[in-house]
Each structure stands twice: as structure tokens, then as C-alpha cells.
Amino acid sequence: MNIERAERLQKLPPYLFQELDRLRDQVRARGVDIIDLGVGDPDQPTPPHIIEALNAAAQDPRTHKYPAYSGLSRFREVAADWYKRRFDVDLIPNQEVITLIGSKEGLAHFPLAFVNPGDVVLTPSPAYPVYKGSTILAGGVPVEMPLRKENGFLPDLAAMDPALLQKAKVMVINYPNNPTAACADLEFYERVAALAKKHEIIVVSDAAYTEMAYDGYRPPSFMQVAGAREVGIEFHSLSKTYNMTGWRIGFAVGNAQLVAGLGQVKSQIDSGAFDAVQLAGITALTASQDCVAQMNKLYAGRREVLVKGLQGLGLEVERPKATFYVWCGVPAGQTSTDFCRKLLEEAGVVSTPGVGFGSAGEGYVRFALTVDEARLQEAVDRLAGLGL
The missing domain is CATH 3.90.1150.10 (Aspartate Aminotransferase, domain 1)
Known part of the structure; x- marks a missing residue:
């Protein structure tokens, strides 16, 4: 055969x-x-207090059943509270926050909700391979935005072809950046939001590394700038921040329609993150940092x-x-x-x-x-x- x-x-x-x-x-x-x-x-x-929280939650039979598709209400509330404390961004937990089985899962499933066959997705290069791979799996056409040293490893927005921008359905950005470690400021995010609004492009911001920073630097969030919630969604992960790579827990925030679309795809593919892991995630986000x-x-x-x-x-x-x-x-x-x-x-x-x-x-x-x-x-x- x-x-x-x-x-x-x-x-x-x-x-x-x-x-x-x-x-x-x-x-x-x-x-x-x-x-x-x-x-x-x-x-x-993983820090001991997070492991202890998982142990306690796993002992509770109430966590042994199917979780809610969009995540525990309490986890989404805590994620929204964390965004408020960290970035001064106000979010509606039951509309603008969704629990993920790690941010990779969310990033991989997102194109299935919004990318039709032949749609152009602007992906950074170099970049985390999932952006390109998930676009291909959704039938989209990944087009690389080169990140050059002379431009601080940011995409040169001013040099982008207007005809390409008119075709683009999604633009992916990732700062602090993997693999270059480059960082973006709010002025860059403002330009991205303005460009996305002008050309009706969905912005996917992968912000998995905002908490891994040095020398007093505090990386900003795309969601902090005006217009970001109108055009974008941002993905966060507990994996690197709290040494929880194997736990598979993260969340996405932003435009309610984008969050809902991702949730619709996830409801057809997975059954949500284990409640006990979400409860441990709550401890991670609310306890001493x-x-x-x-x-x-x-x-x-x-x-x-x-x-x-x-x-x-x-x-x-x-x-x-x-x-x-x-x-x-x-x-x-x-x-x-x-x-x-x-x-x-x-x-x-x-x-x-x-x-x-x-x-x-x-x-x-x-x-x-x-x-x-x-x-x-x-x-x-x-x-x-x-x-x-």
C-alpha cells in the first residue's frame, strides 16, 4: 500500500x-x-511553590474532569490582573483572554481561524519556525519580513511593498525576539498598529520573553499602544518565565473577535488545559515574583x-x-x-x-x-x- x-x-x-x-x-x-x-x-x-500548588490541585477530584474550553474563569481573571499590573492594560477576562496549552499551541492554531488558502501571512525572518509552519498548514502563503542588524532586527515597515501590505491578512511580530534577542519599543508598536489599521491586517504578537530581561529593562507589550486591541492578539507563556516548559500552560489576550476565533478552533481540536495546571499557573502569576x-x-x-x-x-x-x-x-x-x-x-x-x-x-x-x-x-x- x-x-x-x-x-x-x-x-x-x-x-x-x-x-x-x-x-x-x-x-x-x-x-x-x-x-x-x-x-x-x-x-x-520549576519553583517549589508552583509544584506544591499543582500537587494540591491534582489531589482534588474536581480537577480530574474535562476542563472548560476557554480555560478556568479564575485563570483568565488572574491573567487579566497580571496584564494590568505589568503593562497597565485593562482586559475583559471572559472576552479578551483565553487559556492555552502553551503559547506554541495557540500560535499554531490561530491561522486555522483566520487564514484562508492563499492568504498572505507576513512572518519575520529569522523567527520561531512555528509561525511559518502553521501558516502552511492553514493553506496560507508565508512571506518573510527580513530582520536586519542595521534596523535593530526590526522589520523595516517603511520599506514594505504597499501592494504586499494590501494582500496581507496577518502580520507576526515577536519581541523580545527569538532568536536575535532584539527588543522593540512602544514607538515601533505604534507604527505596527497604525500600519495594521490602514491595511486591515491582523497583528499576532508573540510576547513569550517579556519577563526575561536584564539591567533594569522592562520590555513593553504591543497591547499598551492605542489601536492594538482593535487589530491584534498577543500570546504569553509561563514556560520560560517560571521554568514550566513541560507543563504546557499559556494564554492569549486582545481583540475579542480574534480570541473567540481561536477559541472556536481549539474547541474542535483540544479539550482545554488540565485544571490543576491552570491552578498552579494562578499561583505562578499571583505569588511573589x-x-x-x-x-x-x-x-x-x-x-x-x-x-x-x-x-x-x-x-x-x-x-x-x-x-x-x-x-x-x-x-x-x-x-x-x-x-x-x-x-x-x-x-x-x-x-x-x-x-x-x-x-x-x-x-x-x-x-x-x-x-x-x-x-x-x-x-x-x-x-x-x-x-x-
């Missing part, structure tokens, strides 16, 4: 991190001690070790203000894929090729600050031995 996958799957590129895992495991099988700076998965445990500050202090120390080390090797790298990524230029004459393969095979250090995030990522690699300072220094020392 000849079994062929659907055309939509055949159009998808290989998922970046699956390929990285395969190469890493091949090298590890040779007995190499691997320092994995590839995938952005926090190495520290000292654990977040402590993690940021930890990452800031790691950042200094890696950035100074890479700069000492003559590599082009800037100190990030947010996220736990370091975006590093590759040596002249090498591609990002070749450079990553060299680091892995000759030094046992895993990084991520920039081209895997989109064509505009060529010339860079991404390092994740997901090992301790001693291991980061060891990684730098190994790289030094390669004579880069």
Missing part, C-alpha cells in the same frame, strides 16, 4: 529542533561530552560569561537586554550550518544555525544560556581550541 502524506505536510521544512536532536545524538553516541546550547529549554526546576528575579540574575551572569568569551574569540556578538539567547555572527566564509556542524563535531558544543530560523538568519548562530557558568566557560574554551 502506497501511503502518501498530505500535500500540506510535504510543503513543511524539517522542524529545526528535531534535526538538531538527531545530529546531537549522533555525536553523543561517539562518546563526546556534549554542551547543549541549542534548544531554549530552562535547565532549572522573586523567583523570576532570581532566574534573571542567574541568566545575566551566564550572559556575561558567554558574551565576553565569544567577543574574546573575535566573534560578532552583542549583549542581549532580554531573552536567554545570544545571537552570534559566524566567521567570514562560513555558513551558519557549516559553523554549527563544526562546533558540534569538533568541540561537542550544540548551537542553532541562523538559517534554520529563516533565510535572513544566515550568517548567525544562536546560543541558549541553558547551562551553568562553568559549562559556558568550558564551551568558550573548546571554541578557542578550534582557532576560529
Whole structure:
């Protein structure tokens, strides 16, 4: 029997991190001690008070039934309260907030609600691969918005083709940015909102890294600017902020029609996030945020070790203000894929090729600050031995 996958799957590129895992495991099988700076998965445990909240909630039989599709009312209220405290944005919990099984799930399902076959979706490049992949799965046409160093890794809105903007249905933005660690200010968000309103474009803002910031910097939200709620939806995750990547809990906020459309898709696909995880999420969002500050202090120390080390090797790298990524230029004459393969095979250090995030990522690699300072220094020392 000849079994062929659907055309939509055949159009998808290989998922970046699956390929990285395969190469890493091949090298590890040779007995190499691997320092994995590839995938952005926090190495520290979830804070104890959040685990305790989950344990207590899981013991309650009331959490063992199907959850509400849009999430616990209390979780959505707490998410709205958090937005008010953090960004001074007022939200209507039962209309403008929805619980997600992690922000990736929401981002992946959103195009199914609003993108028709042939619709243009403007996706940043380099970017989290899910934006492009979910567009393809919905039958849309992803068109890359290049993020260049000379423009602060922001899309050059003024240079965008008016004819393309007229065709566009959705624009995706992501700040603080993965993979470049670039940050956006309110003036940029104001320009995005104005552009979206003029051309009737839906704005999808992925804000998963707003709480991972350093040196007193507090990243803003797209929802803070006038007009954002009219044109956009913003996705948040508890994964990186509270070391909860495996828990799968997040939320989206914004335009009530966009939230409802996403909810309609989710009602056909999943049965909501486990109530006990939502209750633990409530604890995360309402309890002391000292654990977040402590993690940021930890990452800031790691950042200094890696950035100074890479700069000492003559590599082009800037100190990030947010996220736990370091975006590093590759040596002249090498591609990002070749450079990553060299680091892995000759030094046992895993990084991520920039081209895997989109064509505009060529010339860079991404390092994740997901090992301790001693291991980061060891990684730098190994790289030094390669004579880069």
C-alpha cells in the first residue's frame, strides 16, 4: 500500500529542533561530552511553590474532569490582573483572554481561524519556525519580513511593498525576539498598529520573553499602544518565565473577535488545559515574583560569561537586554550550518544555525544560556581550541 502524506505536510521544512536532536545524538553516541546550547529549554526546576500548588490541585477530584474550553474563569481573571499590573492594560477576562496549552499551541492554531488558502501571512525572518509552519498548514502563503542588524532586527515597515501590505491578512511580530534577542519599543508598536489599521491586517504578537530581561529593562507589550486591541492578539507563556516548559500552560489576550476565533478552533481540536495546571499557573502569576528575579540574575551572569568569551574569540556578538539567547555572527566564509556542524563535531558544543530560523538568519548562530557558568566557560574554551 502506497501511503502518501498530505500535500500540506510535504510543503513543511524539517522542524529545526528535531534535526538538531538527531545530529546531537549522533555525536553523543561517539562518546563526546556534549554542551547543549541549542534548544531554549530552562535547565532549572520549576519553583517549589508552583509544584506544591499543582500537587494540591491534582489531589482534588474536581480537577480530574474535562476542563472548560476557554480555560478556568479564575485563570483568565488572574491573567487579566497580571496584564494590568505589568503593562497597565485593562482586559475583559471572559472576552479578551483565553487559556492555552502553551503559547506554541495557540500560535499554531490561530491561522486555522483566520487564514484562508492563499492568504498572505507576513512572518519575520529569522523567527520561531512555528509561525511559518502553521501558516502552511492553514493553506496560507508565508512571506518573510527580513530582520536586519542595521534596523535593530526590526522589520523595516517603511520599506514594505504597499501592494504586499494590501494582500496581507496577518502580520507576526515577536519581541523580545527569538532568536536575535532584539527588543522593540512602544514607538515601533505604534507604527505596527497604525500600519495594521490602514491595511486591515491582523497583528499576532508573540510576547513569550517579556519577563526575561536584564539591567533594569522592562520590555513593553504591543497591547499598551492605542489601536492594538482593535487589530491584534498577543500570546504569553509561563514556560520560560517560571521554568514550566513541560507543563504546557499559556494564554492569549486582545481583540475579542480574534480570541473567540481561536477559541472556536481549539474547541474542535483540544479539550482545554488540565485544571490543576491552570491552578498552579494562578499561583505562578499571583505569588511573589522573586523567583523570576532570581532566574534573571542567574541568566545575566551566564550572559556575561558567554558574551565576553565569544567577543574574546573575535566573534560578532552583542549583549542581549532580554531573552536567554545570544545571537552570534559566524566567521567570514562560513555558513551558519557549516559553523554549527563544526562546533558540534569538533568541540561537542550544540548551537542553532541562523538559517534554520529563516533565510535572513544566515550568517548567525544562536546560543541558549541553558547551562551553568562553568559549562559556558568550558564551551568558550573548546571554541578557542578550534582557532576560529
